[in-house]
Amino acid sequence: MTITNPRDLPKIDEFLGDECFAEAIETFGYTPTIETARAVIDEARTTLLNQGERSATCHPSTEETPLTCELLTQRVLERLAHEAKPGIRPVINATGVILHTNLGRAPFSKKVADAVYEVASTYSSLEYDFEQKSRGHRNTHVEKLLCELLGVEAAIVVNNNAAGVMLVLSTLARDREVIVSRGELVEIGGSFRIPEIMEESRAVLRGVGTTNRTHLHDYERVLTDETAALLRVHTSNFRLIGFTKSVSTKELADLAHKHDLPLIYDLGSGCLSSQLADLLTDEPTVASAIEDDADVICFSGDKLLGGPQAGIIVGKERYISPMRAHPLLRAFRCDKMALAALEHTLRLYFDDEMARRHIPILSMALVEPEELKRRTELFADKLKTHGIQATVEPSSMVMGGGTAPELYLDSWACVIDPALQEGALSPSVIDANLRASSRPVICRLVQDRLFFDLRTVRCDEEDLLIDNLMHAMKTECQS
Numbered sequence: 111m112t113i114t115n116p117r118d119l120p121k122i123d124e125f126l127g128d129e130c131f132a133e134a135i136e137t138f139g140y141t142p143t144i145e146t147a148r149a150v151i152d153e154a155r156t157t158l159l160n161q162g163e164r165s166a167t168c169h170p171s172t173e174e175t176p177l178t179c180e181l182l183t184q185r186v187l188e189r190l191a192h193e194a195k196p197g198i199r200p201v202i203n204a205t206g207v208i209l210h211t212n213l214g215r216a217p218f219s220k221k222v223a224d225a226v227y228e229v230a231s232t233y234s235s236l237e238y239d240f241e242q243k244s245r246g247h248r249n250t251h252v253e254k255l256l257c258e259l260l261g262v263e264a265a266i267v268v269n270n271n272a273a274g275v276m277l278v279l280s281t282l283a284r285d286r287e288v289i290v291s292r293g294e295l296v297e298i299g300g301s302f303r304i305p306e307i308m309e310e311s312r313a314v315l316r317g318v319g320t321t322n323r324t325h326l327h328d329y330e331r332v333l334t335d336e337t338a339a340l341l342r343v344h345t346s347n348f349r350l351i352g353f354t355k356s357v358s359t360k361e362l363a364d365l366a367h368k369h370d371l372p373l374i375y376d377l378g379s380g381c382l383s384s385q386l387a388d389l390l391t392d393e394p395t396v397a398s399a400i401e402d403d404a405d406v407i408c409f410s411g412d413k414l415l416g417g418p419q420a421g422i423i424v425g426k427e428r429y430i431s432p433m434r435a436h437p438l439l440r441a442f443r444c445d446k447m448a449l450a451a452l453e454h455t456l457r458l459y460f461d462d463e464m465a466r467r468h469i470p471i472l473s474m475a476l477v478e479p480e481e482l483k484r485r486t487e488l489f490a491d492k493l494k495t496h497g498i499q500a501t502v503e504p505s506s507m508v509m510g511g512g513t514a515p516e517l518y519l520d521s522w523a524c525v526i527d528p529a530l531q532e533g534a535l536s537p538s539v540i541d542a543n544l545r546a547s548s549r550p551v552i553c554r555l556v557q558d559r560l561f562f563d564l565r566t567v568r569c570d571e572e573d574l575l576i577d578n579l580m581h582a583m584k585t586e587c588q589s
């Protein structure tokens with residue numbers, strides 16, 4: 111029955127008595143359901159009243175969907191579902207950018223995700239020492255693993271690498287000078303800037319050299335009793351080219367040691383896989399930094415390491431030990447889920463093959479191009495059976511996450527040109543529809559064609575991707 115008079119709108123109690131609301135109340139809760147229903151009815155009342163006023167002077171619109179109880183119910187259910195959408199939800203990353211900072215950097219394998227679920231869903235030995243039957247320290251497990259894996263004397267784990275750098279500088283260089291090349295005073299993004307982090311840590315920045323060239327004697331010249339450390343920062347997200355010069359890590363370490371000072375190395379992405387390092391050519395590995403004798407090395411857990419967000423500090427016990435007593439360590443500590451994920455990720459690195467198989471960013475980066483091509487062709491064939499024309503083309507991908515910025519690696523893409531599809535919408539509408547899907551799809555839109563790089567799409571996401579595509583190409587607007 112079409113409702114035209116506000117008096118005919120359903121009473122809230124009768125309205126919610128409808129069977130379909132029982133399920134909604136179960137899913138969304140009683141209060142949100144009743145409040146949404148009330149809001150929808152109130153809005154309908156306002157609309158009817160306004161229409162009443164307008165129809166006195168002009169003809170009522172005939173194009174609007176007639177207002178019925180069913181329509182009101184539908185509106186309430188849609189609005190509840192819309193509002194219940196979590197802010198953080200899974201997306202299908204078809205960009206081919208493996209460490210997409212906006213999409214959560216490194217994903218976990220099921221193996222690691224299961225380990226996180228296990229400790230998150232019940233009590234755990236987080237700070238319990240079974241042998242002593244007493245309080246333990248939450249970092250003991252992963253720090254021991256790091257020492258074994260990397261052959262270092264000591265390790266500390268904090269919340270993220272920015273916190274790691276802050277803890278290192280605050281502990282080792284508060285109110286004293288730290289020498290750093292002007293070519294390494296970088297901004298990483300998200301307001302991590304070396305000069306500002308130093309200021310926050312109360313370390314005194316002593317910049318040496320010029321933007322493009324720094325020599326060993328530049329460091330030597332400013333060494334004084336005030337010097338607390340030498341700092342090297344990996345210029346993760348940019349590269350200097352042309353007339354440049356920098357001092358090798360080994361030379362810097364030797365200079366520091368000659369003066370009984372530590373060399374601190376902010377490595378950024380912390381690559382632990384030699385296979386990945388070979389692929390990315392000039393990304394330094396943690397192993398190379400240790401070999402070059404840097405004393406304190408810090409890096410992220412969720413960049414090239416492929417684990418959870420974390421800051422990892424490894425090196426010599428004599429410098430790391432005072433960090434354990436620093437009050438910032440408590441403020442920067444990791445939660446149990448990150449520690450579990452990190453522990454299980456690190457364990458995989460004891461075997462190259464296990465790491466490659468169970469650390470998604472390694473599997474994605476190291477997939478054989480022929481294998482990716484075959485997979486993309488099968489995908490394009492599947493699309494064809496659903497009436498979508500697609501081609502398979504060579505493309506390129508970047509690692510992302512502020513690593514190897516100028517390196518484009520060969521990849522393959524499944525390409526859809528909407529202009530060649532019968533009845534398809536415009537490329538930007540399809541792109542917007544894909545992003546509005548219940549499992550949003552992020553792809554690349556280049557010159558009116560849509561590029562899907564399956565490298566970053568999980569195999570079990572392919573069917574959902576196809577469903578979303580079919581829907582996105584035909585639906586005028588989803589949101």
Ligand SMILES: *Cc1c(COP(=O)(O)O)cnc(C)c1O
Pocket residue numbers: 270271272273275298302343344345346347376377378379409410411420421512
């Ligand atoms: C990424 C990066 C950081 C910040 O690490 P987060 O784990 O994101 O806090 C610091 N220094 C360098 C050189 C980096 O590349």
